[in-house]
Amino acid sequence: MKGLILCAGRGTRLHPFSYSQPKTLLPVANQPVLFHCIRKLLEVGVTDIGIVINPSHVQIPECVGNGSQFGATITYIHQDKPMGIAHAVRMSQAFLQKEPFILLLGDNLLMDSLTELVRGFQEKRSDGVVMLSEVKRPQDFGIAEVREGRLISVEEKPARPKSNLAVIGAYLFTTPIFEAIDSLQPSARGEYEITDAIQAMIDRGLVIAHRTATGKYTDVGTVERWLEANRWMLARELGxxxxxxxxxxxxxxxxxxxxxxxxxxxxxxxxxxxxxxxxxxxxxxxxxxxxxxxxxxxxxxxxxxxxxxxxxxxxxxxxxxxxxxxxxxxxxxxxxxxxxxxxxxxxx
Incomplete structure:
Protein backbone atom coordinates (compact mmCIF):
# COMPACT_ATOMS: atom_id res chain seq x y z
CA MET A 1 0.00 0.00 0.00
CA LYS A 2 1.19 3.51 -0.86
CA GLY A 3 0.37 6.97 0.42
CA LEU A 4 -0.46 10.14 -1.50
CA ILE A 5 -0.54 13.62 0.06
CA LEU A 6 -1.86 16.58 -1.93
CA CYS A 7 0.01 19.86 -1.37
CA ALA A 8 -0.42 21.82 -4.61
CA GLY A 9 -3.11 24.27 -3.45
CA ARG A 10 -2.53 28.03 -3.49
CA GLY A 11 -3.69 28.68 0.08
CA THR A 12 -5.19 32.09 -0.74
CA ARG A 13 -7.32 32.13 2.43
CA LEU A 14 -4.12 31.96 4.49
CA HIS A 15 -2.60 35.09 3.04
CA PRO A 16 -0.36 36.80 4.05
CA PHE A 17 1.40 33.74 5.53
CA SER A 18 1.06 31.56 2.43
CA TYR A 19 2.69 34.24 0.27
CA SER A 20 6.12 33.23 1.55
CA GLN A 21 5.64 29.47 2.02
CA PRO A 22 3.13 26.76 1.08
CA LYS A 23 0.28 26.44 3.55
CA THR A 24 1.16 22.79 4.19
CA LEU A 25 4.44 23.96 5.78
CA LEU A 26 2.74 26.28 8.25
CA PRO A 27 3.31 24.92 11.76
CA VAL A 28 0.79 23.34 14.08
CA ALA A 29 2.35 22.70 17.49
CA ASN A 30 5.67 23.78 15.92
CA GLN A 31 5.57 21.08 13.23
CA PRO A 32 4.49 21.65 9.61
CA VAL A 33 0.98 20.39 8.88
CA LEU A 34 2.53 18.14 6.22
CA PHE A 35 4.70 16.40 8.83
CA HIS A 36 1.58 15.43 10.77
CA CYS A 37 0.15 13.88 7.57
CA ILE A 38 3.33 11.91 6.92
CA ARG A 39 3.31 10.54 10.46
CA LYS A 40 -0.33 9.47 10.08
CA LEU A 41 0.69 7.27 7.16
CA LEU A 42 3.68 5.87 9.01
CA GLU A 43 1.41 4.86 11.92
CA VAL A 44 -0.34 2.35 9.62
CA GLY A 45 2.88 1.10 8.05
CA VAL A 46 2.79 3.16 4.83
CA THR A 47 6.33 4.30 4.00
CA ASP A 48 6.22 4.75 0.19
CA ILE A 49 4.67 8.20 -0.11
CA GLY A 50 4.00 10.52 -3.03
CA ILE A 51 3.56 14.26 -2.46
CA VAL A 52 1.79 16.31 -5.13
CA ILE A 53 3.16 19.86 -5.30
CA ASN A 54 3.04 22.90 -7.51
CA PRO A 55 6.45 23.25 -9.23
CA SER A 56 6.88 26.66 -7.58
CA HIS A 57 6.66 25.14 -4.09
CA VAL A 58 10.38 24.38 -3.84
CA GLN A 59 10.27 24.78 -0.06
CA ILE A 60 8.43 21.47 0.33
CA PRO A 61 11.20 19.21 -1.06
CA GLU A 62 13.75 21.39 0.74
CA CYS A 63 11.95 20.82 4.05
CA VAL A 64 10.84 17.19 3.64
CA GLY A 65 13.75 15.88 1.55
CA ASN A 66 13.73 12.27 0.42
CA GLY A 67 11.85 11.13 3.51
CA SER A 68 14.80 9.57 5.33
CA GLN A 69 14.22 11.77 8.39
CA PHE A 70 10.87 9.98 8.81
CA GLY A 71 11.96 6.50 7.76
CA ALA A 72 9.98 6.91 4.53
CA THR A 73 10.62 7.19 0.80
CA ILE A 74 9.20 10.36 -0.74
CA THR A 75 8.42 10.88 -4.44
CA TYR A 76 7.38 14.34 -5.69
CA ILE A 77 4.71 14.70 -8.36
CA HIS A 78 4.02 18.03 -10.08
CA GLN A 79 0.55 19.46 -10.64
CA ASP A 80 1.02 22.64 -12.67
CA LYS A 81 -2.52 23.95 -12.24
CA PRO A 82 -4.95 23.47 -9.32
CA MET A 83 -7.55 21.45 -11.23
CA GLY A 84 -8.98 19.51 -8.32
CA ILE A 85 -8.29 16.52 -6.11
CA ALA A 86 -9.28 13.97 -8.75
CA HIS A 87 -6.92 15.58 -11.26
CA ALA A 88 -4.06 15.38 -8.75
CA VAL A 89 -4.77 11.67 -8.25
CA ARG A 90 -4.78 11.12 -12.02
CA MET A 91 -1.40 12.88 -12.28
CA SER A 92 -0.05 10.40 -9.71
CA GLN A 93 -1.05 7.18 -11.49
CA ALA A 94 2.49 6.40 -12.67
CA PHE A 95 3.67 6.52 -9.05
CA LEU A 96 0.72 4.63 -7.59
CA GLN A 97 0.65 1.96 -10.32
CA LYS A 98 -1.79 -0.81 -9.33
CA GLU A 99 -1.42 -0.65 -5.56
CA PRO A 100 -4.15 0.45 -3.17
CA PHE A 101 -3.33 3.82 -1.66
CA ILE A 102 -4.33 6.16 1.15
CA LEU A 103 -5.06 9.70 -0.02
CA LEU A 104 -4.64 12.62 2.39
CA LEU A 105 -5.09 16.34 1.87
CA GLY A 106 -1.93 18.05 3.04
CA ASP A 107 -3.70 20.91 4.80
CA ASN A 108 -6.00 18.65 6.82
CA LEU A 109 -5.51 17.45 10.38
CA LEU A 110 -7.32 14.39 11.67
CA MET A 111 -7.16 13.19 15.26
CA ASP A 112 -8.38 9.68 14.41
CA SER A 113 -5.89 7.00 13.41
CA LEU A 114 -6.02 5.76 9.81
CA THR A 115 -6.31 2.23 11.19
CA GLU A 116 -10.10 2.27 10.73
CA LEU A 117 -9.68 3.34 7.11
CA VAL A 118 -7.41 0.36 6.44
CA ARG A 119 -9.66 -1.99 8.40
CA GLY A 120 -12.66 -0.88 6.36
CA PHE A 121 -10.79 -1.83 3.21
CA GLN A 122 -9.67 -5.20 4.52
CA GLU A 123 -12.93 -6.28 6.18
CA LYS A 124 -15.37 -5.09 3.53
CA ARG A 125 -13.20 -6.11 0.58
CA SER A 126 -14.17 -2.78 -0.88
CA ASP A 127 -12.94 -0.80 -3.86
CA GLY A 128 -12.50 2.25 -1.68
CA VAL A 129 -13.11 3.70 1.78
CA VAL A 130 -13.99 7.27 2.72
CA MET A 131 -13.72 8.91 6.12
CA LEU A 132 -16.80 10.86 7.19
CA SER A 133 -17.39 13.37 9.95
CA GLU A 134 -20.46 15.18 11.24
CA VAL A 135 -20.34 18.91 10.39
CA LYS A 136 -22.43 21.94 11.31
CA ARG A 137 -22.60 23.47 7.81
CA PRO A 138 -23.00 20.55 5.39
CA GLN A 139 -23.56 22.87 2.42
CA ASP A 140 -19.86 23.79 2.63
CA PHE A 141 -18.62 20.20 2.16
CA GLY A 142 -18.87 17.12 0.02
CA ILE A 143 -21.77 15.32 1.71
CA ALA A 144 -22.40 11.58 1.90
CA GLU A 145 -25.78 9.87 1.95
CA VAL A 146 -25.72 6.65 3.95
CA ARG A 147 -28.68 4.28 3.89
CA GLU A 148 -28.86 1.06 5.91
CA GLY A 149 -25.13 1.26 6.53
CA ARG A 150 -24.25 1.68 2.85
CA LEU A 151 -22.81 4.73 1.13
CA ILE A 152 -25.19 5.39 -1.76
CA SER A 153 -24.33 8.92 -2.92
CA VAL A 154 -21.85 11.76 -2.54
CA GLU A 155 -22.52 15.36 -3.56
CA GLU A 156 -20.15 18.33 -3.53
CA LYS A 157 -21.45 21.34 -1.53
CA PRO A 158 -25.15 20.58 -2.03
CA ALA A 159 -27.76 23.34 -1.73
CA ARG A 160 -30.03 20.84 0.04
CA PRO A 161 -27.79 18.39 1.93
CA LYS A 162 -29.11 14.87 2.44
CA SER A 163 -27.14 14.47 5.67
CA ASN A 164 -24.59 16.22 7.88
CA LEU A 165 -21.89 13.63 7.12
CA ALA A 166 -19.02 15.30 5.27
CA VAL A 167 -16.38 13.46 3.27
CA ILE A 168 -13.22 14.67 4.97
CA GLY A 169 -9.64 14.59 3.75
CA ALA A 170 -8.79 10.90 4.20
CA TYR A 171 -9.57 8.21 1.62
CA LEU A 172 -8.42 4.76 0.54
CA PHE A 173 -8.70 3.82 -3.14
CA THR A 174 -7.90 0.97 -5.51
CA THR A 175 -7.21 1.12 -9.25
CA PRO A 176 -10.87 1.56 -10.39
CA ILE A 177 -10.59 5.17 -9.19
CA PHE A 178 -8.55 6.01 -12.30
CA GLU A 179 -11.24 4.81 -14.71
CA ALA A 180 -13.79 6.80 -12.73
CA ILE A 181 -11.65 9.95 -12.95
CA ASP A 182 -11.20 9.48 -16.71
CA SER A 183 -14.99 9.62 -17.11
CA LEU A 184 -15.34 13.00 -15.40
CA GLN A 185 -16.05 16.43 -16.79
CA PRO A 186 -14.89 19.55 -14.94
CA SER A 187 -17.31 20.90 -12.35
CA ALA A 188 -18.82 24.39 -12.42
CA ARG A 189 -15.66 25.70 -10.74
CA GLY A 190 -13.47 24.11 -13.41
CA GLU A 191 -12.10 21.28 -11.26
CA TYR A 192 -12.23 17.50 -11.36
CA GLU A 193 -13.98 16.65 -8.11
CA ILE A 194 -13.06 13.57 -6.08
CA THR A 195 -16.69 13.39 -4.92
CA ASP A 196 -17.76 12.99 -8.57
CA ALA A 197 -15.22 10.18 -8.99
CA ILE A 198 -16.55 8.42 -5.88
CA GLN A 199 -20.11 8.76 -7.19
CA ALA A 200 -19.02 7.33 -10.55
CA MET A 201 -17.63 4.27 -8.75
CA ILE A 202 -20.88 3.83 -6.80
CA ASP A 203 -22.93 4.16 -10.01
CA ARG A 204 -20.90 1.33 -11.54
CA GLY A 205 -21.78 -0.96 -8.67
CA LEU A 206 -18.41 -0.77 -6.94
CA VAL A 207 -18.34 -0.98 -3.15
CA ILE A 208 -17.25 2.16 -1.31
CA ALA A 209 -17.06 1.56 2.43
CA HIS A 210 -17.09 4.34 4.99
CA ARG A 211 -15.88 5.06 8.47
CA THR A 212 -17.05 7.91 10.70
CA ALA A 213 -14.38 9.86 12.55
CA THR A 214 -14.88 10.19 16.29
CA GLY A 215 -12.06 12.64 16.96
CA LYS A 216 -11.56 16.23 15.91
CA TYR A 217 -10.90 17.20 12.33
CA THR A 218 -10.13 20.48 10.59
CA ASP A 219 -8.63 21.78 7.40
CA VAL A 220 -5.99 24.40 8.12
CA GLY A 221 -7.43 26.67 5.46
CA THR A 222 -7.93 29.95 7.33
CA VAL A 223 -6.16 31.72 10.17
CA GLU A 224 -9.07 30.88 12.48
CA ARG A 225 -8.85 27.16 11.67
CA TRP A 226 -5.07 27.27 11.94
CA LEU A 227 -5.36 28.61 15.49
CA GLU A 228 -8.04 26.02 16.28
CA ALA A 229 -5.85 23.17 15.01
CA ASN A 230 -2.89 24.49 16.99
CA ARG A 231 -5.01 24.65 20.13
CA TRP A 232 -6.22 21.07 20.05
CA MET A 233 -2.90 19.67 18.88
CA LEU A 234 -1.14 21.34 21.82
CA ALA A 235 -3.79 19.94 24.17
CA ARG A 236 -3.34 16.45 22.74
CA GLU A 237 0.45 16.45 22.81
CA LEU A 238 1.12 18.39 26.01
CA GLY A 239 -2.04 18.23 28.11
Missing part, protein backbone atom coordinates in the same frame (compact mmCIF):
# COMPACT_ATOMS: atom_id res chain seq x y z
CA UNK A 240 -1.42 21.15 30.46
CA UNK A 241 2.36 20.86 30.36
CA UNK A 242 4.99 23.32 29.17
CA UNK A 243 7.84 22.22 26.90
CA UNK A 244 10.94 24.42 26.56
CA UNK A 245 13.48 23.84 23.80
CA UNK A 246 17.27 23.82 23.83
CA UNK A 247 19.12 27.03 24.73
CA UNK A 248 15.91 28.92 25.51
CA UNK A 249 15.87 31.33 28.46
CA UNK A 250 12.75 32.05 30.53
CA UNK A 251 13.02 34.75 33.23
CA UNK A 252 10.31 36.02 35.58
CA UNK A 253 7.46 34.58 33.50
CA UNK A 254 4.14 32.93 34.29
CA UNK A 255 3.47 30.17 31.79
CA UNK A 256 0.11 28.40 31.68
CA UNK A 257 0.19 25.17 29.70
CA UNK A 258 -0.14 23.86 27.17
CA UNK A 259 2.68 25.99 25.80
CA UNK A 260 5.40 24.85 23.40
CA UNK A 261 8.62 26.90 23.26
CA UNK A 262 11.20 26.20 20.56
CA UNK A 263 14.98 26.44 20.64
CA UNK A 264 16.98 29.61 21.27
CA UNK A 265 14.07 31.69 22.56
CA UNK A 266 14.16 34.41 25.21
CA UNK A 267 11.13 35.20 27.38
CA UNK A 268 11.29 37.89 30.09
CA UNK A 269 8.57 39.38 32.29
CA UNK A 270 5.68 37.79 30.42
CA UNK A 271 2.48 35.87 31.03
CA UNK A 272 2.10 33.19 28.36
CA UNK A 273 -0.68 30.70 27.71
CA UNK A 274 -2.64 28.67 27.50
CA UNK A 275 -2.46 27.35 23.92
CA UNK A 276 0.61 29.18 22.63
CA UNK A 277 3.24 27.75 20.30
CA UNK A 278 6.52 29.61 19.98
CA UNK A 279 8.99 28.68 17.24
CA UNK A 280 12.78 28.92 17.34
CA UNK A 281 14.50 32.22 18.04
CA UNK A 282 11.45 34.13 19.29
CA UNK A 283 11.88 36.97 21.79
CA UNK A 284 9.06 38.01 24.14
CA UNK A 285 10.03 40.87 26.43
CA UNK A 286 7.69 42.58 28.90
CA UNK A 287 4.43 41.25 27.46
CA UNK A 288 1.31 41.45 29.61
CA UNK A 289 -0.41 38.27 28.40
CA UNK A 290 -0.36 36.14 25.22
CA UNK A 291 -3.02 33.45 24.81
CA UNK A 292 -4.11 31.09 22.01
CA UNK A 293 -1.51 32.37 19.58
CA UNK A 294 1.23 31.26 17.18
CA UNK A 295 4.62 32.96 16.97
CA UNK A 296 6.76 31.99 14.00
CA UNK A 297 10.56 31.93 13.85
CA UNK A 298 12.55 34.98 14.95
CA UNK A 299 9.47 37.07 15.75
CA UNK A 300 9.85 39.64 18.54
CA UNK A 301 7.27 41.24 20.85
CA UNK A 302 8.36 43.92 23.28
CA UNK A 303 6.63 46.16 25.86
CA UNK A 304 3.12 45.04 24.91
CA UNK A 305 0.89 46.11 27.79
CA UNK A 306 -2.41 44.72 26.54
CA UNK A 307 -3.55 41.11 26.27
CA UNK A 308 -2.95 39.43 22.92
CA UNK A 309 -5.33 36.61 22.01
CA UNK A 310 -6.05 34.68 18.79
CA UNK A 311 -2.95 36.20 17.18
CA UNK A 312 -0.35 35.06 14.67
CA UNK A 313 3.06 36.67 14.26
CA UNK A 314 4.98 35.90 11.07
CA UNK A 315 8.65 35.08 10.70
CA UNK A 316 10.95 37.93 11.76
CA UNK A 317 7.98 40.17 12.55
CA UNK A 318 8.27 42.80 15.28
CA UNK A 319 5.64 44.36 17.54
CA UNK A 320 6.59 46.99 20.10
CA UNK A 321 3.94 48.98 21.90
CA UNK A 322 3.01 50.75 25.10
CA UNK A 323 -0.51 51.74 24.10
CA UNK A 324 -2.73 50.34 26.83
CA UNK A 325 -5.80 48.38 25.74
CA UNK A 326 -7.86 45.63 27.30
CA UNK A 327 -7.27 42.99 24.62
CA UNK A 328 -6.32 42.72 20.95
CA UNK A 329 -5.99 40.17 18.18
CA UNK A 330 -3.06 40.81 15.85
CA UNK A 331 -2.21 39.16 12.53
CA UNK A 332 1.27 40.29 11.48
CA UNK A 333 2.92 38.95 8.33
CA UNK A 334 6.54 37.90 7.83
CA UNK A 335 9.15 40.65 8.24
CA UNK A 336 6.53 43.24 9.20
CA UNK A 337 6.98 45.73 12.02
CA UNK A 338 4.54 47.74 14.14
CA UNK A 339 5.67 50.33 16.69
CA UNK A 340 3.06 51.89 18.97
CA UNK A 341 4.73 54.78 20.83
CA UNK A 342 3.96 55.62 24.44
CA UNK A 343 2.25 58.87 23.52
CA UNK A 344 -0.82 57.03 22.19
CA UNK A 345 -0.38 57.62 18.44
CA UNK A 346 -0.05 54.76 15.99
CA UNK A 347 2.96 54.32 13.77
CA UNK A 348 3.52 51.40 11.39
Missing amino acids: KEVEIGKDSVVLNCEIIGPVLIGNGCRLENCRIGPYVSIQNGVQLLNCAHIENSILLEESCLQDVKWKLKDSVFGRSSHLKGELEKHMASVILSDKSSIHLPAGGGDEA
